Amino acid sequence: MAIKIGILGYGNLARGVEAAIKQNNDLQLEAVFTRRDPSAIQIQTAGVSVYSIDDAVKFKDRIDVMIMAGGSATDLPKQTPEFAQYFNVVDSFDTHAHIPEHFHNTDLQSKKANKISIISIGWDPGVFSLMRMISSAVLPEGNHYTFWGKGVSQGHSDAIRRIDGVLDARQYTVPSEESLNKARAGKNIEFTARQMHTRECYVVVKENADKVLIEKQIKEMPDYFADYDTTVHFISQQELNEKHSGLPHGGFVLRTGVTGNHKEYNNVIEYSLKLDSNPAFTGSVLVAYARAAYRLNKEGQSGCKTIFDIAPAYLSSLSEEELRSHLL
Amino acid sequence: MAIKIGILGYGNLARGVEAAIKQNNDLQLEAVFTRRDPSAIQIQTAGVSVYSIDDAVKFKDRIDVMIMAGGSATDLPKQTPEFAQYFNVVDSFDTHAHIPEHFHNTDLQSKKANKISIISIGWDPGVFSLMRMISSAVLPEGNHYTFWGKGVSQGHSDAIRRIDGVLDARQYTVPSEESLNKARAGKNIEFTARQMHTRECYVVVKENADKVLIEKQIKEMPDYFADYDTTVHFISQQELNEKHSGLPHGGFVLRTGVTGNHKEYNNVIEYSLKLDSNPAFTGSVLVAYARAAYRLNKEGQSGCKTIFDIAPAYLSSLSEEELRSHLL
Numbered sequence: 020m021a022i023k024i025g026i027l028g029y030g031n032l033a034r035g036v037e038a039a040i041k042q043n044n045d046l047q048l049e050a051v052f053t054r055r056d057p058s059a060i061q062i063q064t065a066g067v068s069v070y071s072i073d074d075a076v077k078f079k080d081r082i083d084v085m086i087m088a089g090g091s092a093t094d095l096p097k098q099t100p101e102f103a104q105y106f107n108v109v110d111s112f113d114t115h116a117h118i119p120e121h122f123h124n125t126d127l128q129s130k131k132a133n134k135i136s137i138i139s140i141g142w143d144p145g146v147f148s149l150m151r152m153i154s155s156a157v158l159p160e161g162n163h164y165t166f167w168g169k170g171v172s173q174g175h176s177d178a179i180r181r182i183d184g185v186l187d188a189r190q191y192t193v194p195s196e197e198s199l200n201k202a203r204a205g206k207n208i209e210f211t212a213r214q215m216h217t218r219e220c221y222v223v224v225k226e227n228a229d230k231v232l233i234e235k236q237i238k239e240m241p242d243y244f245a246d247y248d249t250t251v252h253f254i255s256q257q258e259l260n261e262k263h264s265g266l267p268h269g270g271f272v273l274r275t276g277v278t279g280n281h282k283e284y285n286n287v288i289e290y291s292l293k294l295d296s297n298p299a300f301t302g303s304v305l306v307a308y309a310r311a312a313y314r315l316n317k318e319g320q321s322g323c324k325t326i327f328d329i330a331p332a333y334l335s336s337l338s339e340e341e342l343r344s345h346l347l
Numbered sequence: 348m349a350i351k352i353g354i355l356g357y358g359n360l361a362r363g364v365e366a367a368i369k370q371n372n373d374l375q376l377e378a379v380f381t382r383r384d385p386s387a388i389q390i391q392t393a394g395v396s397v398y399s400i401d402d403a404v405k406f407k408d409r410i411d412v413m414i415m416a417g418g419s420a421t422d423l424p425k426q427t428p429e430f431a432q433y434f435n436v437v438d439s440f441d442t443h444a445h446i447p448e449h450f451h452n453t454d455l456q457s458k459k460a461n462k463i464s465i466i467s468i469g470w471d472p473g474v475f476s477l478m479r480m481i482s483s484a485v486l487p488e489g490n491h492y493t494f495w496g497k498g499v500s501q502g503h504s505d506a507i508r509r510i511d512g513v514l515d516a517r518q519y520t521v522p523s524e525e526s527l528n529k530a531r532a533g534k535n536i537e538f539t540a541r542q543m544h545t546r547e548c549y550v551v552v553k554e555n556a557d558k559v560l561i562e563k564q565i566k567e568m569p570d571y572f573a574d575y576d577t578t579v580h581f582i583s584q585q586e587l588n589e590k591h592s593g594l595p596h597g598g599f600v601l602r603t604g605v606t607g608n609h610k611e612y613n614n615v616i617e618y619s620l621k622l623d624s625n626p627a628f629t630g631s632v633l634v635a636y637a638r639a640a641y642r643l644n645k646e647g648q649s650g651c652k653t654i655f656d657i658a659p660a661y662l663s664s665l666s667e668e669e670l671r672s673h674l675l
Contacts, residue, residue, distance in 0.1 A: 043487055139675055146485070151674045152662075152675075153659050156638075157635050159370050279363075280391050284623035284624040284627050286622050287621040288620055289617075289621075291616075295613050295614060299606035299612050303486060304485050326675070327658065327667070328667070331656075335484040342653075343447055343653060
């Protein structure tokens with residue numbers, strides 16, 4: 020019998036989760052929950068209904084794992100602990116600084132409910148975290164570097180859109196090839212933010228907007244752009260729609276470290292992702308960890324877990340024997 | 348208190364393990380065991396003694412984890428199940444076809460002894476297996492490719508040395524850059540052995556040896572060379588010692604797969620290793636999994652595990668809180 024999945028929210032990430040469920044025969048979408056009017060939402064899975072978030076708790080015995088598809092800024096800090104009272108839950112909470120607090124709040128509710136929660140799943144935090152952790156354990160004397168891109172940063176795109184006179188914008192984070200190669204060369208380097216990434220902005224403005232001022236406002240925006248070499252291209256809405264409507268992303272995690280009795284050997288571990296769609300890939304990772312959440316809870320486990328706490332075999336639909344025979 | 352490690356065997360891999368132990372403050376080398384005369388062996392760790400393998404069982408209460416540093420052909424199939432009767436054990440058994448049998452034999456003994464065994468640890472099988480497995484779970488509709496090298500294959504070097512007239516030899520396995528790039532492009536390709544790797548041989552022969560015949564014997568050797576484009580360079584022993592005495596290795600695991608509601612998005616996951624010393628890196632992986640074996644057994648678990656069965660947090664000397672704060 021298939022594992023029954025619920026999705027809370029129906030934005031880009033939820034659609035990625037929905038598509039990923041279809042690629043896994045042992046998983047089945049049971050329901051989607053929204054804060055909007057359910058009748059206004061058309062999903063991509065035949066025979067599955069959309070319900071109000073207020074009705075979600077009624078599904079507590081019909082859904083094996085609830086995938087939380089809200090945003091990290093305001094949705095997940097409240098929703099994940101709340102729904103952990105009733106469901107096994109998996110989320111993609113990505114505000115690194117607040118993970119300990121989010122873990123604590125969710126763990127408390129999952130333990131009370133005898134359910135499993137898995138937080139901060141995706142690619143960063145997510146499989147990138149896993150790479151940082153495993154490679155640090157294997158090469159304890161070394162350095163790790165994370166480069167993001169080339170890809171669309173929705174947070175940076177939103178920041179540009181908030182500037183007066185801007186109609187639409189798309190921001191690409193671009194890793195520095197030169198710094199990537201320096202990191203690969205195994206040198207112990209401290210990079211500045213500016214050395215690791217550049218930022219490319221495609222911006223649509225109102226007629227007669229002051230482009231010089233807008234470009235200056237972008238380039239001087241603290242946190243988002245001031246510490247980076249930023250280029251700004253003003254384009255038409257049509258060009259933005261035609262050439263920049265996707266959400267590609269990716270990046271690189273490197274670990275360099277020494278081994279040998281005299282630390283005489285250099286080693287480089289490199290992991291990279293090239294993703295045509297950030298939310299579709301993140302959804303695929305969430306779905307694999309939803310399988311793990313279900314299995315762990317079936318075994319009687321409860322409480323909050325991160326990607327570090329899950330034995331990889333739980334992610335696969337293959338049996339342990341198949342994994343040993345075919346993938347080991 | 349440090350986790351006390353024993354090493355069974357004292358070849359290249361054992362020396363890699365010994366060096367790796369020194370890089371981990373929570374681990375301590377307790378003893379080395381050998382089939383040779385212990386007094387003839389000089390190890391690199393002050394204050395630690397070498398004993399006969401026949402005395403190993405006497406150390407069963409002094410050693411937390413025994414790392415099995417023998418070969419996969421004849422040593423490990425016998426030794427790992429045998430020592431699993433007395434110790435938590437970790438090995439690097441790498442004969443892929445015989446892993447299910449080796450797992451079964453070892454599992455039986457570990458369960459009887461209430462100990463943990465972890466088999467087939469290193470980089471392939473090992474972290475490469477982990478990458479194949481996790482990326483297949485995350486991208487279930489796709490292909491994976493494993494390329495090895497550039498690096499020294501000891502099995503192929505040995506095969507050349509067995510040819511009449513050959514004094515010494517070193518064989519490098521070299522991945523095809525062209526095929527690597529095709530795999531990265533995300534095409535669903537079936538490569539032949541010849542398309543994926545070439546083989547470079549550096550060979551020292553006796554004076555007056557028939558080089559033409561030796562080159563022909565190498566290139567036509569079934570399984571080892573006949574299916575590959577092989578180049579043979581005859582060099583002096585001095586040049587071999589100077590330029591080819593290391594044991595570098597590495598390789599690439601790629602997974603390409605589609606996501607999205609119409610499978611419209613391509614994704615490429617790539618993991619690569621560049622290792623100055625194959626045995627030193629393999630030793631580092633074994634040591635991280637020795638830490639895991641100890642912890643799992645302390646928790647009361649027993650039986651045989653593979654890299655798929657171990658939650659990554661067990662590998663790290665950092666606490667769960669530290670991992671969540673710094674690496675997630």
